[in-house]
Amino acid sequence: MNQVKCECGHVNPHGTVLCEACGKALGELENDKTIVDMRYEGSARRSQTYNKTIIDKIWNFFSSVKVGVTLIVITLIASAIGTILPQEMYIPPVMPASEYYEDQYGWFGKIYYELGFHNLYSSWWYLALIASIGISLVICSLDRVVPLYRALKKQRVTRHEEFLKRQRVFGITDAADVSDETYEKVKERLKKRRYNIREENGNILAEKGRFSRWGPYVNHVGLIIFLIGAMLRFVPGMYVDEVLWVREGETKVIPETNGKYYLHNNKFSLELYNKDKDNEVFKEAIDRAGMVVKKYQSDVTLYKKKGNTVAGEKPELKKVEDYKIRVNKPLKFDDFAIYQVDYKLDELNKMSFSLINKKTKKSYGTVTIDLYNPKTKYDLGNGYSVELLSYFPDFEFDENNKPVTKSKIPNNPAFVFKMYAPDKPKGEVSFVAIRQTIEPFGNNEYKMAFNGIETKNVSGLTVRKDSTLWIISLGGVIFMIGVVQGAYWNHRRIWIRKIGDEVWVAAHTNKNWHGLKREIQTVFADTGINEPEDQLHSDTKN
Numbered sequence: 001m002n003q004v005k006c007e008c009g010h011v012n013p014h015g016t017v018l019c020e021a022c023g024k025a026l027g028e029l030e031n032d033k034t035i036v037d038m039r040y041e042g043s044a045r046r047s048q049t050y051n052k053t054i055i056d057k058i059w060n061f062f063s064s065v066k067v068g069v070t071l072i073v074i075t076l077i078a079s080a081i082g083t084i085l086p087q088e089m090y091i092p093p094v095m096p097a098s099e100y101y102e103d104q105y106g107w108f109g110k111i112y113y114e115l116g117f118h119n120l121y122s123s124w125w126y127l128a129l130i131a132s133i134g135i136s137l138v139i140c141s142l143d144r145v146v147p148l149y150r151a152l153k154k155q156r157v158t159r160h161e162e163f164l165k166r167q168r169v170f171g172i173t174d175a176a177d178v179s180d181e182t183y184e185k186v187k188e189r190l191k192k193r194r195y196n197i198r199e200e201n202g203n204i205l206a207e208k209g210r211f212s213r214w215g216p217y218v219n220h221v222g223l224i225i226f227l228i229g230a231m232l233r234f235v236p237g238m239y240v241d242e243v244l245w246v247r248e249g250e251t252k253v254i255p256e257t258n259g260k261y262y263l264h265n266n267k268f269s270l271e272l273y274n275k276d277k278d279n280e281v282f283k284e285a286i287d288r289a290g291m292v293v294k295k296y297q298s299d300v301t302l303y304k305k306k307g308n309t310v311a312g313e314k315p316e317l318k319k320v321e322d323y324k325i326r327v328n329k330p331l332k333f334d335d336f337a338i339y340q341v342d343y344k345l346d347e348l349n350k351m352s353f354s355l356i357n358k359k360t361k362k363s364y365g366t367v368t369i370d371l372y373n374p375k376t377k378y379d380l381g382n383g384y385s386v387e388l389l390s391y392f393p394d395f396e397f398d399e400n401n402k403p404v405t406k407s408k409i410p411n412n413p414a415f416v417f418k419m420y421a422p423d424k425p426k427g428e429v430s431f432v433a434i435r436q437t438i439e440p441f442g443n444n445e446y447k448m449a450f451n452g453i454e455t456k457n458v459s460g461l462t463v464r465k466d467s468t469l470w471i472i473s474l475g476g477v478i479f480m481i482g483v484v485q486g487a488y489w490n491h492r493r494i495w496i497r498k499i500g501d502e503v504w505v506a507a508h509t510n511k512n513w514h515g516l517k518r519e520i521q522t523v524f525a526d527t528g529i530n531e532p533e534d535q536l537h538s539d540t541k542n
Contacts, residue, residue, distance in 0.1 A: 010154070013147070015049035018042025020154045023163030035535060036166045038508055041155075043147035063143040068136040075129045082120035085112055089241075095406050122234055134227045141220040152210060157200035159495055159506075167495075167506035169517065171532025175501045182527045183496075189523045190494070204496040213510060215486020222479030229471030240336070240465035247349065248456045251303070251317075255463050257336065262303040262317055268343060268457040271295040296343055297326040298459040302333060325461065335465050342460025348410045352451035353432070355386060355419055358444070364421070366451055371410040383422035386448070390416035395433055403431070419446045492516050494523075505532045 004012045010021035017029045018036060020043060025032065029042075036042065047063035050056040061067060085105060088097045097118055101109035116123045164170060187197055187204065195206040233239035242255040246265040254261040273292045303317035323331045330337040350370055354363045365380030371393065378386045394406040395414035403414060414433035424445065431438040432448050492509045505524075509516040517534060524531050 008156075008160070013044040013049070015044030016042065017044075018151075018163065019160070020151045021156045022158070022160040023155075024160040025162055025166075033166070035168050036163070038167075038510075040144060040148050041151035043151040045143050045147055047143050059139055059143070062132075062136045062139040065140065068133065068140055071129060071133050071136055075126075075133060078117075078120065078126060078129065082117050085109065085117070087120065088118045089243075092407075127231060127234065130227055130231055134224055134231075137220045137224050137227075141217050145214070145217045148213065152213070155205075157198045157205040157495075158203045158497060159205075161499060161504070164495055164497060164504050164506040167508050168513070168534060168536050169507040169520070169532045170535055171505050171530050173503045173505070173528070173530040175498060175503050177528040178503050179528075182529065185527055186496070186523060186529065193519060193523070195492075195494070202498050204494075206494040206496075207492070209489045209491045212485055212489035213491045215482045215484075215489075218482030218485055219479055220482075222475045222477070222482055224475070225478060226472055226475030229468045229475055232468045232471065233466075238467045240463060242463045243341075244338070244461045244463050245344075245458050246298070246300075246461065247347070247458045254336070254338070256465065257334075259315070260305055261320075261333070261336075262305065262315070263338070263461075264301040264303065265459050266299040266301060266322075268298050268459045269296065270343065270345065270457075295326065296340065297324050298340055298461065299324050300331065300338075300459075302331065325459075330464075335467060337464050339462045339464065340459065341462045344458040344460065346455040347458050348413065348453060349456040350454040351413060352453070353386075353417075353448040354451045355380060355384060355421075355446060356449050358447050363449075364446075367448070369415070371413055383420070385420045387418040387420070387427070388415060389418050389429070392433075415448075417448050419444070419448065421446060490515070492519070494520065496529075503529060505529060507532060 003014055004016055004026055006012060006019040006022060006024055006026065008019060008022040008024065010019055012020055012026065017026055018024070018038075018041060019026060020041070023036075023042075024030075025036070025042075029036070045063075047060045051060060085101065091097065091100055095103065098113055101113040101118060103109075105112065112118060116125070120126050183204070187206075190197060190206045193208070195208045198205045198207070237256065240256040244252065244255060244263070246252050246263060248265050248268055251262050251264040253259055254263055271294045273294045299322070301322050302320040304320050306316045306318050309315045320333065325331050325338060325340045327340050330339045332338075348371055350368055352366055352368045354366050356363045364382070364384040367378045367380070367386050369375075369388070374388055374391050376388050378388075380386065390403075392403050392405040392414040393408050393410040393412075395403055395412045396406055398404045403416075412434060414431070414436075417430050417432060418427040419430065420427045428444040428446055429439070429441055430444055430446075430448055431440060437447065490509050490511045492507070494507045495505070497504045505520075507516060507520055513534070521531055
């Protein structure tokens with residue numbers, strides 16, 4: 001598109017309504033006599049000038065403030081809906097998520113799951129919303145800051161008469177009442193108020209606080225950095241927040257460390273408040289709840305794998321350190337931190353059964369089943385043995401009255417045994433659960449009698465790593481700098497021009513007109529230069 005040349009000789013981009021150099025009105029605005037809109041110095045914005053190609057249309061769409069606000073509102077509404085029910089990572093692993101939400105929350109839970117709100121913050125469409133907000137911020141900023149910067153940089157001291165006359169604050173004084181000493185006095189007063197003075201052919205431009213105009217754009221930069229940091233949390237390895245349950249005596253690989261680190265739980269300990277010995281503050285809580293936890297901690301050992309191992313081979317571990325993990329006292333190593341967040345007391349670990357003759361009550365041996373790693377066959381000697389056909393750690397009957405397990409945690413274990421004896425070479429089948437025994441093929445001569453249990457305490461730990469925190473913090477700091485920059489300072493300009501036998505004074509600020517007018521009143525007091533009027537208010541009065 002053709003550029004626009006002003007009578008002052010400056011060539012302006014197409015779409016400019018106020019010459020970047022002298023301020024003369026261009027185009028349709030030339031015949032308008034109202035106060036000029038100085039929001040972007042009348043400079044041409046790309047979104048208001050170009051609308052031909054697909055790139056122009058995309059640019060224009062995202063440069064709209066309404067579009068940006070709409071995207072933010074939609075994201076906020078989606079985020080709020082995502083907090084109504086717990087996210088999938090926080091639900092107990094008792095059943096598949098698709099079944100859990102419907103089972104716990106009915107039809108609403110089912111719809112919630114189907115729409116993807118159960119994994120909202122990592123869903124593709126939520127990330128697309130966040131990315132769209134970032135794109136909108138970038139395009140909005142570039143669409144406005146580039147022409148604004150260009151116009152402010154190229155502005156001349158001597159501005160066009162129409163430009164001065166159409167400023168909100170404007171006044172005229174007879175030049176006979178203004179001496180050279182008056183000019184020096186005015187300049188001295190302006191300098192004391194930290195104005196930057198520029199002169200050209202006896203005309204003056206006093207300006208201060210231009211940096212405040214960049215406040216909103218600094219805000220945008222901070223928000224963009226913040227959003228980048230938030231989106232990087234979904235890049236593998238940048239952000240880790242994994243739950244790790246470790247039983248006493250158990251060694252487990254620490255998640256997201258690529259098998260490099262292992263954690264062994266030596267012991268879990270729990271300390272309760274005693275209402276007779278401890279502070280009376282807890283007496284009421286103890287009476288109400290029955291018990292109040294004073295401290296719980298896990299005594300652990302951190303190991304590091306030595307060398308490389310073949311799949312299935314037991315790794316060789318090197319001890320790193322012993323540590324006592326307590327609430328708010330995590331174990332830290334490399335970029336990871338392991339926090340104590342939960343516990344489970346007396347979780348079933350092993351169950352023992354005796355093979356006995358139902359009539360004689362004679363026992364032919366005991367079977368001890370590791371509920372986390374059960375064997376398939378147990379030999380009792382003398383021709384007696386037990387085969388474990390099926391194992392249901394968290395047993396229940398489904399809608400077809402068949403045994404199933406809700407989870408892998410042995411909350412309610414059940415077993416299908418096949419018992420062999422010298423007189424029963426083909427074996428007898430028995431279904432055994434807590435307080436329940438079923439013999440599906442008729443009465444058996446033998447049965448598996450409960451003999452005892454072994455429990456273990458379990459430590460609930462959270463493994464965390466956040467490599468995005470410094471990026472998010474940086475974005476927050478830059479955002480706050482922009483807020484302060486734009487809120488506590490303002491861009492003020494005062495033009496003084498000699499035109500014939502008159503002295504014209506005009507002024508503009510991007511905000512706080514009352515403060516500007518008070519400052520002008522102080523600067524021109526007792527100088528002979530008339531205080532310029534607020535034309536907006538005078539027009540209203542008239």
